[in-house]
Amino acid sequence: MEEDILKKNEKVAGxxxxxxxxxxxxxxxxxxxxFNTTDxxxxxxxxxxxxxxxxxxxxxxxxxxxxxxxxxxxxxxxxVTLTGELVLLQMKKYNVSPETYEFKRVYRKAKSVDxxxxxxxxxxxxxxxxxxxxIAMDLDLNMKIGDVEYxxxxxxxxxxxxxxxxxxxxxxxxxxxxxxxxxxxxxxxxARQEAGRIGGxxxxxxxxxxxxxxxxxxxxxxxxxxxxxxxxxxxxxxxQCGKLKCCLNYELDAYLDAQSDFPDTSIPLETTDNRFFxxxxxxxxxxxxxxxxxxxxxxxxxxxxxxxxxxxxxxKTNKRVDELEDSILSVNKKExxxxxxxxxxxxxxxxxxxxxxxxxxxxxxxxxxxxNQNRNAQDKKD
Numbered sequence: 001m002e003e004d005i006l007k008k009n010e011k012v013a014g015x016x017x018x019x020x021x022x023x024x025x026x027x028x029x030x031x032x033x034x035f036n037t038t039d040x041x042x043x044x045x046x047x048x049x050x051x052x053x054x055x056x057x058x059x060x061x062x063x064x065x066x067x068x069x070x071x072x073x074x075x076x077x078x079x080v081t082l083t084g085e086l087v088l089l090q091m092k093k094y095n096v097s098p099e100t101y102e103f104k105r106v107y108r109k110a111k112s113v114d115x116x117x118x119x120x121x122x123x124x125x126x127x128x129x130x131x132x133x134x135i136a137m138d139l140d141l142n143m144k145i146g147d148v149e150y151x152x153x154x155x156x157x158x159x160x161x162x163x164x165x166x167x168x169x170x171x172x173x174x175x176x177x178x179x180x181x182x183x184x185x186x187x188x189x190x191a192r193q194e195a196g197r198i199g200g201x202x203x204x205x206x207x208x209x210x211x212x213x214x215x216x217x218x219x220x221x222x223x224x225x226x227x228x229x230x231x232x233x234x235x236x237x238x239x240q241c242g243k244l245k246c247c248l249n250y251e252l253d254a255y256l257d258a259q260s261d262f263p264d265t266s267i268p269l270e271t272t273d274n275r276f277f278x279x280x281x282x283x284x285x286x287x288x289x290x291x292x293x294x295x296x297x298x299x300x301x302x303x304x305x306x307x308x309x310x311x312x313x314x315x316k317t318n319k320r321v322d323e324l325e326d327s328i329l330s331v332n333k334k335e336x337x338x339x340x341x342x343x344x345x346x347x348x349x350x351x352x353x354x355x356x357x358x359x360x361x362x363x364x365x366x367x368x369x370x371x372n373q374n375r376n377a378q379d380k381k382d
Contacts, residue, residue: 021044021047021048021196021199021211021212022044022048022050022081022211022212022213022215023081023212023213024042024081024082024086024090026063026082026083026084026086027086028084028085028086029063037084037085038084038085038087038088039054039055039056039058040052040053040054040055040087040088040091040098040103041053041054041055041061041067041080041082041083041087041106042080042081042082042083042087042090043067043069043078043079043080043081043106044078044079044081045076045077045078045079045149046122046147046149047147047149047196047197047199048193048196048197048211048215049149050081051069051078051104052087052090052091052096052101052103053069053070053103053104053105053106054103054104054105054106055105055106056105056106057105057106057107057108059106059108059109061080061083061106061109062080062083063080063081063082063083064079064080065079065080065109066078066079066080066109066110066114066115067079067080067106067107067108067109067110068106068107068108068109068110068111068114068152069104069105069106069107070104070105070106070107071104071151071152071153071156073155073156073183074151074152074153074155074156075107075151075152075153076151076152076153077110077114077115077118077152077153078152093215094215114152114153117152117153117154118152118153120154121150121151121152121153121154122150124150125147125148125149125150126148128148128150128157128180129145129146129147129148131179132145132148132159132176133145135172135175135176135179136161136169136172139171139172139175141167141169141172142163142164142165142167143161143162143163143167143169144161144162144163145159145160145161146160146161146162146189146194146197146198147159147160147194147197147198148160150182154182155182155183156182156183156184156185157176157180157182157183157184157185158185158187159176159184159185159186159187160187160188160189160194160197161186161187161188161189162188162189162190162191162194163188169186172186173186190217191241191242191243192210192217192241192243192246193210193217194241195208195210195211195239195240195241196208196210196211196214197211198211199211200240202239202240204247208239208240209246209247210241210246214246217246218246218249220243220244220245220246220248220249221244222237222244224244224248224249224252225237225244225248227252227255227256227259228248228251228252228255228283229280229281229283230248255283258283258284258286259283261305262281262283262288262305263305263308263309263312265278265281265288266278267312267315269290269308269311269312269315269321269324270311270315270320270321271320271321271322271323271324272320272321272322274292274299275292276290276291276292276299276301276324277290277291277292277293277294278290279291279297279300286304286305287302287303287304287305288302288303288304288305288308289301289302289303290303290308290324301324303324307324311324
C-alpha cells in the first residue's frame with residue numbers, strides 16, 4: 001500500500017506543466033537542524049499559487065511531499081516546496097509577518113484516496129475553463145477567464161480572469177455554481193500574472209522570469225529604455241504578456257549610476273566654425289558623439305564626457321573653442337586589431353598544406369636494398 005502511494009507521489013510531483021514555477025533552492029538542506037528550526041512550511045498549488053502553513057502535527061516533511069492542508073471549506077492538496085529556516089526568510093521576502101499572519105494547518109501526508117480525488121478534480125479544469133468562457137460570452141461580460149483551479153477535494157473552484165474595467169459577475173457566479181455544483185471564487189489577475197501562470201520561453205532562451213522566480217511585479221516604463229539608449233520599438237520591448245519587458249529594470253540602476261555625472265545632451269557645443277549637436281552616447285565607454293546636424297551624422301566627432309563638460313563650461317562664459325580636439329574620429333575609421341595575447345593556436349592551423357609540419361612524410365629508400373636489386377638484375381642479364 002505504501003509503495004503504491006510513493007509511486008503516485010512521484011508521478012504527481014514529477015515534471016508537469018508546473019515545472020520551474022517559482023522554484024526555490026533549499027541551500028540549508030544538507031546542514032544539521034539547529035535549535036530554532038521552525039514548524040512552518042511553504043506549500044505550492046497549481047502554477048504560482050503558494051501559501052504558508054503550520055505543521056502542528058509534527059510530521060516529517062521534506063521538499064516534494066504531497067500534503068493535505070486546511071482550506072475553507074474542506075481541504076486542499078499541494079506540494080511542499082520549502083521547510084525549515086528558509087521559510088521565515090521567504091515570508092520576509094513576501095512581507096508576511098509571522099506574528100499577524102493566520103496560519104492554516106497541515107493535516108497529513110496525502111493518501112492514495114486524496115491523490116485520486118485530486119487527479120479527478122484537475123482533469124476537469126480545462127473543460128470547465130472553456131465552458132465558463134462561453135457562459136461569460138453569453139452574459140456579455142467584458143472579461144477573459146484565463147485559468148481554472150479546482151481545490152484538492154473538488155468542492156471549490158477558483159476562476160482567474162482578466163478585465164480592463166470593473167465587472168459585475170454576480171450573475172455569472174450563480175450560473176457557474178448551478179452548472180458545476182461547486183463553490184465559486186473569482187480572482188482577478190493582471191497580464192503579467194497571467195503570463196506567469198501560463199509560462200513560456202523568453203527571447204533570451206530561458207523560462208519567463210515571471211513564471212520561474214519573480215513574485216513582485218514592479219511597474220516598467222519607457223523611461224527605463226531611454227536611460228539605457230534602447231530603441232523604442234514596441235515589438236522588441238513588449239513581452240509575451242503584451243506589456244513592457246520586466247528585464248528593462250534589471251540593469252537600470254547601473255545605467256543611472258554611470259550617467260550620474262553626464263552633461264545635458266540638449267546643450268549644443270559652440271566652436272568658432274560651427275555648432276555641434278548631440279547624436280548618441282556610449283554610456284560605459286563614457287564617450288559622446290556630436291554632429292553638425294541634429295538628425296543625421298554629419299562631421300561626426302567623438303568626445304569624452306570630461307571634454308564635453310569642459311567645452312560647455314567655456315561656452316557659458318560666452319567663449320567658443322577653436323576645435324573639439326579631444327578625440328576626432330572619422331565615421332569610417334577601422335577597428336583596432338586584437339592580438340592573440342593568450343597565445344591560443346589558430347583553428348585553421350591544419351588547413352595550410354604548404355607548411356613544413358603538414359608536409360606528407362616520404363620514406364627514404366634503403367640504399368643497400370636498391371644496390372642488391374641492381375646487382376641481381378645485372379646477374380640475370382649476364
